[in-house]
Amino acid sequence: MTLPQLSRIVARTLLFAFVFCGVSLGDHGFREIHFPGSLNTVATDVDGGTVVGYYWNDNSVRTNGFLYDGTTYKTVNFPGAISTTLLGIDGDKVVGQALAGGPFKFRGFAYNNDAFSVIEPPMTGNYLNGSGTFGIDGDHHVGQYIDSGGETHGYLFNGVSFTIFDYPGGAVNVAFGIDGSSIVGGFTDVRGTGQRRGYSYDDNGFRIMAPQGSIASMAYGVDDGRVVGSYDTSAATAGFLYEGGTYRDIIVPPSLGNSTRARGIDGVTVVGSYVNSGRFSRGFITVIPEPSALTIAAMFAGYGMMRRQRIA
Numbered sequence: 001m002t003l004p005q006l007s008r009i010v011a012r013t014l015l016f017a018f019v020f021c022g023v024s025l026g027d028h029g030f031r032e033i034h035f036p037g038s039l040n041t042v043a044t045d046v047d048g049g050t051v052v053g054y055y056w057n058d059n060s061v062r063t064n065g066f067l068y069d070g071t072t073y074k075t076v077n078f079p080g081a082i083s084t085t086l087l088g089i090d091g092d093k094v095v096g097q098a099l100a101g102g103p104f105k106f107r108g109f110a111y112n113n114d115a116f117s118v119i120e121p122p123m124t125g126n127y128l129n130g131s132g133t134f135g136i137d138g139d140h141h142v143g144q145y146i147d148s149g150g151e152t153h154g155y156l157f158n159g160v161s162f163t164i165f166d167y168p169g170g171a172v173n174v175a176f177g178i179d180g181s182s183i184v185g186g187f188t189d190v191r192g193t194g195q196r197r198g199y200s201y202d203d204n205g206f207r208i209m210a211p212q213g214s215i216a217s218m219a220y221g222v223d224d225g226r227v228v229g230s231y232d233t234s235a236a237t238a239g240f241l242y243e244g245g246t247y248r249d250i251i252v253p254p255s256l257g258n259s260t261r262a263r264g265i266d267g268v269t270v271v272g273s274y275v276n277s278g279r280f281s282r283g284f285i286t287v288i289p290e291p292s293a294l295t296i297a298a299m300f301a302g303y304g305m306m307r308r309q310r311i312a
Contacts, residue, residue: 033283043283
């Protein structure tokens with residue numbers, strides 16, 4: 001097989017993959033996630049093709065969690081809760097937050113095979129906001145809690161014990177996502193702008209997530225070194241993907257809406273939320289083309305063009 005023939009095969013294969021998977025280089029192939037009959041839907045995480053999130057129908061705190069396998073939506077609510085949000089997924093395990101009694105406050109929980117278990121750091125005070133579990137990787141969970149002094153912290157649970165996980169010097173901390181030794185979240189920058197800032201943490205320490213032009217940011221999800229989140233400028237809210245020192249915007253097309261927030265990632269699949277023209281929240285799922293695939297396509301296409309020029 002000659003290289004020109006190989007280049008045509010690669011190009012056709014990539015084109016088929018982009019079209020079949022609903023991926024467009026112009027709009028990244030955004031597809032709406034909307035729980036049937038709801039006014040508002042937010043997608044928060046994805047794993048192996050299953051999306052989790054929450055939906056609601058009015059301006060109250062009454063939210064409902066959901067699972068979506070690409071075909072069917074399933075409501076998942078913590079027993080006796082007036083509000084449930086599903087926020088993280090890893091295989092069959094799901095974590096979230098519920099407003100429930102005993103005493104009445106927000107609590108983190110895990111859900112697996114239709115069974116619920118409460119996740120509550122022992123450092124949690126008796127505040128309404130209580131705690132929440134936002135991210136999961138195997139037996140490890142991350143989230144947020146309020147202590148007896150009213151201070152808000154992130155936490156890491158390693159399957160055995162809870163540890164405070166805060167950005168050094170930050171206030172109102174939260175840990176949103178975890179993948180191995182990598183954790184992402186946010187804090188209030190009390191020493192600088194006073195705005196919310198996202199962070200990522202790995203074996204090299206902390207890094208602030210701040211796309212160019214941002215005045216505030218938040219990091220929600222991490223997978224294999226890739227971080228997703230959102231940031232605010234003076235004009236708009238946009239989602240971002242951070243990988244290898246480079247930021248890429250994740251923004252729904254204007255025909256869908258605005259105020260994009262990228263909230264969860266699994267491989268090249270990203271989920272999140274946006275606000276449509278009716279000012280209702282909608283979830284989305286999209287696939288980010290691999291830079292390596294685009295590079296290979298460009299390389300073979302370039303070779304093919306040079307080859308044709310030589311023949312001519």
